[in-house]
Amino acid sequence: MAEAPPEIQSLSYEDALTELDTLIKRLESGTIDLADSIAYYERGAALAAHCSRLLEATEQKVERLVLGHDGKPSEETLPILDEDE
Amino acid sequence: MEVLRVGDVAEFIEEVLSDHPGLQDVWVEGEVAECTVSRQGHCYLTLKDERASLQAVAFRLTFSRFNFQVQPGMMLLVHGKVQLYRDRGQVQLILDSAQPAGVGDLFLAFEQLRKRLEAEGLFDPGVKRPLPGFPRRVGIVTSEAGAALRDVLKVLRRRCPVVPALLAHAPVQGEVAAAALVRSLRRVAVRPGVDVVLLVRGGGSIEDLASFNDEQLARAIRSCPVPVVVGVGHETDYTIADFAADVRAATPSMAAEMAVPDLADLRRLVLERRQRLGLAVTHEVAAKQERMRSARERLGRQSPVRRLPELRQRLDDRQERLGVALRAGIERGRRALEGERRRLEALSPMAVLGRGYSLARDERGAVVMSVAGLAPGRRLTTVFADGSVVGEVLEVHPSTPGAHG
Numbered sequence: 001m002a003e004a005p006p007e008i009q010s011l012s013y014e015d016a017l018t019e020l021d022t023l024i025k026r027l028e029s030g031t032i033d034l035a036d037s038i039a040y041y042e043r044g045a046a047l048a049a050h051c052s053r054l055l056e057a058t059e060q061k062v063e064r065l066v067l068g069h070d071g072k073p074s075e076e077t078l079p080i081l082d083e084d085e
Numbered sequence: 086m087e088v089l090r091v092g093d094v095a096e097f098i099e100e101v102l103s104d105h106p107g108l109q110d111v112w113v114e115g116e117v118a119e120c121t122v123s124r125q126g127h128c129y130l131t132l133k134d135e136r137a138s139l140q141a142v143a144f145r146l147t148f149s150r151f152n153f154q155v156q157p158g159m160m161l162l163v164h165g166k167v168q169l170y171r172d173r174g175q176v177q178l179i180l181d182s183a184q185p186a187g188v189g190d191l192f193l194a195f196e197q198l199r200k201r202l203e204a205e206g207l208f209d210p211g212v213k214r215p216l217p218g219f220p221r222r223v224g225i226v227t228s229e230a231g232a233a234l235r236d237v238l239k240v241l242r243r244r245c246p247v248v249p250a251l252l253a254h255a256p257v258q259g260e261v262a263a264a265a266l267v268r269s270l271r272r273v274a275v276r277p278g279v280d281v282v283l284l285v286r287g288g289g290s291i292e293d294l295a296s297f298n299d300e301q302l303a304r305a306i307r308s309c310p311v312p313v314v315v316g317v318g319h320e321t322d323y324t325i326a327d328f329a330a331d332v333r334a335a336t337p338s339m340a341a342e343m344a345v346p347d348l349a350d351l352r353r354l355v356l357e358r359r360q361r362l363g364l365a366v367t368h369e370v371a372a373k374q375e376r377m378r379s380a381r382e383r384l385g386r387q388s389p390v391r392r393l394p395e396l397r398q399r400l401d402d403r404q405e406r407l408g409v410a411l412r413a414g415i416e417r418g419r420r421a422l423e424g425e426r427r428r429l430e431a432l433s434p435m436a437v438l439g440r441g442y443s444l445a446r447d448e449r450g451a452v453v454m455s456v457a458g459l460a461p462g463r464r465l466t467t468v469f470a471d472g473s474v475v476g477e478v479l480e481v482h483p484s485t486p487g488a489h490g
Contacts, residue, residue: 013219013351020358027365034373041366048362051355055348060242061249064229065273073272078229078252 008046013054020047092171099169102176108167113178114186115139117159118290122148128155132163132178141165141178153185157290158195162186195298198325202300207307208328214312216332216343219351220280222249223344224273224311226266229254233285233316233337240341245348251276257286262296267305274309281312281344284326285337288318297324306330316340438470456483 008016023044026032032040063075089097102108115132122128126145131138141163143151155161165180202208223241227233229252241250253273255265266284274282284306286297296302297317306313306329315330316337327333334340438444445453446466453465463478 012221014217017354017358020362024358024361024365027362027369030369030372032369034370037366037369037373041362044362045359048355048359051358052352055247055351055355060238060246062238063249063251065251065253065269065276073276075251075276 005046008043008050011047011050013051016047016051016054020044020051023047091174095169095171095174098176099171102167102169110164111167111178112162112164113139113141114160114162117155117157117161119157120155130155130161130180132161139178140170140175141180143180143183147180147182151183155183160186195325198298198300199328202303202325202329207303212307214331216312216314217280219346220248220344222251222276222278222280223341224276224279224282225250225252225285226255226269226273226282227252227285227337228257231257231287233257233287236336236338237283237285237316237341240338241345244342245345245351247348248345249278251279258289258293258296263299263302266296266299267301270302270305270309270313274311274313279311281314282309283314283316283337283340283344284330285316285334285340286318287337294318294324297326299325302326303329314340314344438468443467443469456481 011019023040027037027040027044062078064078065073066076067073113132115134117130118133118138119131120128126148128143128148128151130141130143132141133139161183162185163178163180163183165178165182167176168179169175170177206212225234225237227237234252238250241248251273253269255269256262257266270282270284273279286294294317297315303325306315306326312331313329314332314334315324315326316334316339317324317327318336332340332343334343444467446468447453448464450466453459459465459478459481461478461480464475465478466473466475
């Protein structure tokens with residue numbers, strides 16, 4: 001599967017999944033002609049791949065909101081906290 | 086110098102206490118700071134005011150007569166006697182009756198605020214917003230030094246490490262805490278991608294939780310642009326913030342559980358979609374192919390070319406039948422001929438020889454029909470069915486008419 005189009009890459013997981021569901025339902029209804037169903041499939045596969053990619057990261061990013069001297073908020077990485085497993 | 090044993094001191098104290106009538110029949114008013122009920126059904130209380138705190142106990146029988154719920158923060162007017170609990174060397178009030186003495190100030194303030202905000206509709210189920218299934222980012226408002234933050238981050242990392250967290254620190258107790266919580270909540274909620282905010286702190290006394298019983302905080306929660314999950318202390322602690330929350334969690338960890346999905350579930354979800362997508366297309370293409378195949382087949386049936394073999398076959402068929410008929414005719418003729426031949430044979434005089442007859446031929450080969458003309462010495466050839474013999478006539482006996490040979 002080729003790189004997903006940028007408009008898919010910018011979708012949130014939920015939006016991508018919702019669109020994927022719609023595509024699948026239409027495909028399953030069997031009312032789409034062959035050429036369209038191939039296009040539907042390709043888009044669906046790209047959406048599914050995008051969803052999977054969103055679930056791949058394993059390192060959680062934790063940041064802290066701080067206020068600069070000008071009072072403008074910005075974010076900085078929070079030092080890893082001690083784990084008391 | 087007299088040295089006393091511990092027990093002696095205890096007995097001495099008991100004596101002093103019991104000798105003092107003012108301590109054996111005493112009314113005390115105080116706020117309930119803590120209260121626990123033992124397995125045996127005794128109720129242990131800590132009463133306090135701004136100057137001191139005092140242990141008290143209502144034994145099972147007395148406690149069973151209480152017609153109200155004892156709760157921390159409540160003001161009680163109790164009656165009993167002061168005794169020493171020897172095992173612990175603790176002076177305690179043994180209650181024989183108790184009644185609410187109005188409610189404690191903090192509790193009263195809490196109840197008034199709760200009722201006012203409730204009447205305003207701030208806690209209506211209808212104003213609660215659903216949580217996003219998969220937030221892009223989770224905002225956290227709590228103390229960066231608290232155990233609540235550690236608990237929350239631990240759960241987030243375990244359940245869904247792909248969702249980043251953004252902490253907005255605020256002290257969770259003390260005079261400035263409420264205002265700081267409000268500021269942090271407002272700031273973090275508008276950061277890009279923050280789809281849900283966790284407002285959490287560990288458990289504590291009713292005084293410790295005061296900053297979460299703040300009107301401005303409740304309003305800030307309701308005016309927050311994204312849903313707020315409030316998780317304060319332990320399960321039994323309800324604060325004004327809990328009532329105002331879009332979702333109330335029993336603990337900070339529970340709040341984190343609610344805010345993010347379990348990654349394992351999500352992976353399964355996507356996998357299942359991928360399979361369905363593949364199946365849908367496979368079925369679709371297969372159905373299309375089947376339709377095409379059947380159409381081609383029907384079209385094929387109409388083709389004139391398709392009729393050629395049929396015609397050829399019909400021709401073959403005729404030829405075959407012709408052949409069969411011809412062969413049958415020949416056979417019939419052959420069999421008829423054979424029959425004729427047999428009948429012809431039956432009529433042949435030679436056939437008679439097979440039945441035991443024989444015939445005689447003379448030297449010239451002529452069939453001898455009569456003894457007349459024969460004389461001894463003549464050579465005769467006797468013909469049988471399977472051959473012939475040659476012999477000489479020895480005697481001649483003409484037969485008399487009527488006699489058999």
